Amino acid sequence: MDLISIFPAFWTAGADTATGTTDLVPSVQDVVDTMGEEVKQTSSILSRIFQPILDKLPSLIFAVLFLLIGMFLVKQIMRILKRAFNRSNMDGIMSSFIRSVAKIILYVLLIVIALSILDVPMDSIVAVIASAGVAIGLALKDSLSNLAGGFIILFSKPLKEGDTIEADGVMGKVEAITILYTRIVTVDNKTVFIPNGVVASGKIINYTDKETRRVDLNFGISYEDDIDAARAVLLDEVKAAPESLDAPAPKVVVLSHDESAVTLQLQVWTKSEDYWPLHYRLLESVKKAFDAKGISIPYPQMDVHLPENTSNSDK
Template identity: 45%
Template sequence: MTDTTITETIVTETAPQIGEVITEEAEHVSSVLTTFLDFLKGILPSLGFAVLTFVCGILLTRALMKAVRKGLDNKRIDRTASSFLQSLIQVALYVLVTIITLSVLKVPMTSIITVIGTMGLAIGLALQNSLSNVAGGFILLFSKPLKVGDFVNLGGVTGTVERIEILQTMLKTPDGLTIFIPNGNISGSTIINYNETPERRLDLNFGISYDDDSEKAKKLILDIIENHPHALQTPEPLVRIGELGDSAVILDVYVWTTHANYNTLKYDLNELVKKSFDENGISFPYPQTDVHINHVK
């Protein structure tokens, strides 16, 4: 049997089988496409309505948030609580819009609840730190150790509280930086609120030479404090020798002032004391070391 005859025989025998396979696959693909198209035809009206519902829900949420802000402002609620409540309400409204959109797509409510519960558990495990920040936000809101506008020190960061949100608190530092601190860190750290009391003590140190008259230096400082408009006379200012240093006698100066005038008084006293000491012959000594050399014969 020649090669041509063999080839013709193989083609003749396998051609019907190949044709059957192609036909079956074509029918299967056609069935899948038909099913998918029927599915799309069924959900397209719902899908379009769901998209419309979602968009309207977002727009309505924004309008409601404007009304909430206006209402909270009219009620003169504390700015800290107002900012936190706005964030909380906004998140709740977005969740509600999402649930409504899923229900429009005819997703069973039991399935939605199950999914939300499962997602809540997964998110809770994955975002433990974020949840602690939310809890920290509630602690800050109800215990009120600070509020918007307060000048505070939070874990070593000093600044004015600009905003308190669900997860974080925003500070504006004196040099113009904006710092975001997680609420969980704040609730678990030391909070120094300089606005809790209207008055604050300013502590300064001045070093004078051992050859200078310390009583004269103290009197000069007290005169400056007495004549300064921002220095309070009650409680009484204190100027005493606080330390006998290696190169200088250290004078401790304690004077009270209002929180608003703290930095002004600090800079003024430094400048006025320097000027007064220069005019009265009192020096600020440099660090020095005496070296004694013994000649051994």
């Protein structure tokens, strides 16, 4: 005895209406068939969604492993390049710049190879890279000029690591040249980043490119003082300064006849690194020596002459 024979009213029931008899409850077979169709459709949709992923899963896993291994190899290559550049005594600025550019190129190649493993057409990869390059170039045109400026600085070599330079109105020691910026540390220990494009296209004064520099100092004496006596005092102070060089020989020349003083210029040579110590030493020692010898350093003054009949004319 089955369920249909026991409870026939629950499975097939009819109701007399004006138009006839209508089934109120579907049969079990209809329900099973409907559920089967729904499951089949759902399975088909899920299959269409996940089947491509399942097909690409081995390639995806291999691409991820390739990226991880490739990133490790890139780090090792960077270390090898750094050691090689250090052994070759390459300038630190050029070494850092070349390694930065090489790192970017290696990572781009790594990504391209990983995409090719995933069967992405190479034409599409090249087209995307070209389009991205154009878009980035338009958006970052100033940065590209800085990149080009970095190459110009490295290959023309107007400066090197450790040089004291003046560029874009900033004076300091060159610490590094990155892809986009030249890093300078000023004498008061401030770090200044100047765009490479500005450095390459502007005026660069390199204070330490040569081994020696000449210190030029101007001293004014009054018209009543003896020029030869003042010259002797200046040369004596140069001889007493340990930073001064004997060759080329120091000398004192009359630079100009000014309104309030005769200006003497002291010219003395020194090593580039001793420029400022000698500069400050002579400014102090010469002032003390002039005071001891009675040589005055006049300050600007103006003589005002009043007519004698000014008071009478006012009356």
